[in-house]
Structures are given as structure tokens and as C-alpha cells.
Amino acid sequence: MSGPPLRPLRWRPLAPLLLATGAALLLVAVLTRNPTPLFLALPLLLAPVAAGIAGPRSSPPVRIDFALEGAAADVRLRGAVVPEPGVDARDLVVEVERPASLVGDPARFDYSSTQIGFRANWTAPEPTITEVRVPTVLWRDPIGLVERETFSSAPPLVVSRYPPELLRIGAVRLERTTPLPGETHSRRVGESGEFHGIRPARPDDPPRQINWRATARAGRPLANEYDLDKTGDILILLDARPTPLGASVDERLFSVSRAAAVGLSDSFLRVKSRVGVGVFGEFLDVVPLSTGRTQRIRIEMALKRAHLSPIRAPAERCAVSVRRHFPPGLTTVVFSSLSDDSSEDLSPYLRRRGFPAVVLSPSPLPILSAASHLTPVDEQLAGRIARLVRRDRIARAWEEGPTIDWDDYWSLGKFVEFVRRPRIRRA
């Protein structure tokens, strides 16, 4: 048996209320030998049954087209729900769930008999990567007695918002430190990069790789071949260990780091660098080095799924695991909040294992000051002390390797400026 999955009809709270009232009126009519309550009971008892019969007998299929627009903090959702012919769109109820990391007003809806348009304007207070779920669409009878879930096959959308400076960071020339096993040539033939030549097409060649003009001239399918243009390799490592700041602050800092990691990987993948990702909580979860669109999706999915570890693992374990999965000499960007003394040890261990690490540290101070309940005078004093402690911590981390303090979450100018200067980067 094929077809859409069956979503059963559900009574809404009003239906049992009407049925119970109708049954009570029937009882009263018999007990008092008065037929008048019977006449009021009749519509109340029959309406829920009629609503069930008059509606669609199985989940009506609907088409949901929705997309995200906007840049940086601005997230605009636009979409439409189109039911199958025979189902009035005005009988549908659409529920759009706003992701927890975004703020803004509820979605607005425009109803017509054939479709429901919806739009929402949200704002990301901080860089974020999150999922916008497919809107829930219910068929509900006009009286509101019964409802049934509809069927749609739209995939969820992923919102990734990160500092705009990261769009330019891909232009940085990375060290090409990782020749592939057995690789001797500096250039390889691949599916993207500079044009290399024409060859007979293979069955697995994508349509965009087919050279249609050459195919028409030769009378047989021919495909383009490109030189694989590899500019370098980079490893993005996220510290997902808990800190004394507490779960909620850790979660927000980790969310900011994940978003920046997505931006960083996007930017380098766009210039065909190989990018690997590691998330170190209790153990190291990795996305191995690779390039291309598939790798972008792989990294996005991995970072979307990544979560904080409840257990604080030793930094040496991370360095050993990184060495096992990635070749040494790889340019490494470590995201760590450096919120306590023990979180500073990741960079030294990585360097000892041969990974030149740059630490990008999202500062917890903006989050802590926003959540503070002190008086303005005390707040000012506490802020000064916190900044001094933070500066001291960053200075100590600099002794082990380059460390960038990231206190304005929507700007990574300092970091981009730093990685553009290879001499400093190698220091």
C-alpha cells in the first residue's frame, strides 16, 4: 500500500463539550418528559458527527513552499501553503514555529481560497545556526470540532547567520601542508577549478559538467574536465566542554561559535580549500578534510547537531584524537571561550602535536553583563574587574599561541585582519 501516511481525525475540545451537553439534555428530556430539550440536543449531538463526515477522509496533501531571506541579523521567512484541489485553503490552520534562538513577532498569514501565504520577520540577536521547522498545517472544520494533520514532504530550512567579515576570509592564502598519500603533482584533475580539457562523458557525470556544444558537434556525449584548484587546508575545532559559567551561558557561547564555524567553513570551501571540523566534548567528533558542496552540507549538519558535553575531558585527549584524524601542520582555528584556567590548555597540546592553532575566543562578558542584576555603580565596577581578568587570561593564552578576543559577536574584523597576515599567523 502506497500514498501519504494516514493522520487520524482528532476531536477538538469543543466536540466533547457539545456531545456531553447534548447527552445531558437528552437525559433531562426523558426524565422530565419534556421534548423541548431534545430539540436543542439534536444539533449538538449531530454536528461533531457531521463535521467528521463532511471533512476529508484521509490526510489531505498540501504543498509547502517556503524560503529564508535576509542577511546578518535579519531573518525573513516567506512561504505559501497550497492544498490539493477540493480542499479550501481557508479550512487550513498553519502553525509556524519560531526557533528559540531568534526573536520577533509571530508569523502573519494571507488567506485565499486556494492558498495561504505566510511571512515572518525575525532577528538573530547573536550569530546562530538553527533549523526552521516545516510549518504544521492542520485541516480544521469551519465550526472547529474536528481536525486532521495534512501531509507534506517539504524539508526544514537551516538558518545560519554569522559575522559578515567571514565572507571575505576565504581569500586568505592557507598553508598547503597536507599532500594526499601518494600525491606528487601539484595539480590534480577534478570536477571544479580551472578548465583542463574535454573527455568522453561518463554515466555519473552531472548535467552541468557535460559540454553540450562539444557534444552536439561530436555527436557523442563529452564532458568538461577541470584542474582541482586546492588552495590549502584548514581545521576548525570547537571546544564543547562545560565551563564554570553555567550551562545557559555555555550554550549561548557554543551557539555563537557554531555559527562562526559555519561561516568560516563556507568561506574557505567557496575557494575550494579543504576544510575539516572537530567538536571536542568528552570525545572528539570529526568531519574529515574534504571540499565541495557535499562537504559544506556535511559540516553544516554536524555543527547543527553538535551540543555541549556534560563532562570535561582532558585537553590531551583532544590533541591525540586530532592527530589521529588529521595530518600535522594543518592550520587550526580553535573556538574556546577561555572562561577558566583549564580551558587554556587546548592550544598548547595541539601545538605540541604539530597543529599551529589560532584561538578565537568568544567573550562571555556581553552575555554576563546583560544578565546582571547589580546596581549601575556595582555593575560598572564588576565589569571593569571582569575585563581585567579577561585581558589577563587572553594575555596568558597568547604566550602559548595567537589568541583573538571576540567580544562583539557580529564583528570578526580583528580575527580576519589577523589571519590575513601570515607572518603573525606563523608566530
Added chain:
Amino acid sequence: MSAPTAGVGLRSVRPVSLALLLVSATYLAFLSGFPDGFGPVLAAVAVAFAAGLRVSSHRSIAGYAPVPVLAVLVLEVVPAPVGLGTELVAGLAGLAFLVWLADDPSRPVGGALRSLPTVAVPGLALGIAWSSALFLPAGTVPLGVAGALLALTLVVVAFLVGRPTVFDREEA
């Protein structure tokens, strides 16, 4: 977050169905013989209160709007005297209540029209029942039949509430 989460304005009140409910409920109250003309006032207040609840800014409160109307209809119909006119008005009040429910201001306009297939079924049943009461002779036997029908209805209602999936039809 859904379409009807936000509060709905007074302009979204659908006057036709509201007037229909108001007229039928107050007339039923008038016929029911409440002391000192208290019935129509009570009915009007309940309908106005329910209409106010429906346009309130809190959707959780708006969900309780049918309760006062239903309560006042029950209060009116229980002491109502036996009579063909009273019976007809009671049935019509029930139908007007359904049409008013369909004109939910938080949903797209035209709910009353779209609910006609649903409202037509109890309307038809009401017509048959009232015609039977009008033309068939009264006595103790019809009351017995009504009792049997009551028992059957209760069983069917209990079955339907427990298993709404009986309305489902799987795709071939």
C-alpha cells in the same frame, strides 16, 4: 505560533451570525418563562459576554467563549414549556449556535457558509423531528421510542468519542 494567536479586533466580529444567535437565544428565553423577564436579559448578556471573549487578546480565553452561550441555552430550555413553537425555537437556537461557532473571527471570513454541509445534517434531522412532532399523534409510546433512541445515541456518542478514526479512509 499560529494564525489565530494574536488578538482579533472588534471589526472582525461577524454581525449576521451573532444577531441570529442573539435573537434565537433571547426569544427562547422569552418563551421559556423565566420570572420577571429575566430570561431574555440573561441570554443577551451571555451572548454579548461570549462575543467579547472571542475578540479578547488572549486566545486561551477565547477558547471558552462557547461555554456561556451553551450554559444559558441549557438553562432556558430545561424549564421551557411543552409546545411546538418552543421546540422549533430551541432547535433553531442550536443551529444558530453552530453557525455562530463557524464564524470565528480569528479564522478567515466565510466560515458560516463553509460550515453549511456540516450544519445541514442536524438541520435536516431537526426538520424531520419537528415535522414528526407536528404530524404524528403523541402518547407514551413515542416517549419509549425516544428513550430507546437516547440509549442508542449515548452508545454511539461514547463509541465515536473513543474512536474518531472511524471517519478515516486509507489511501489506495
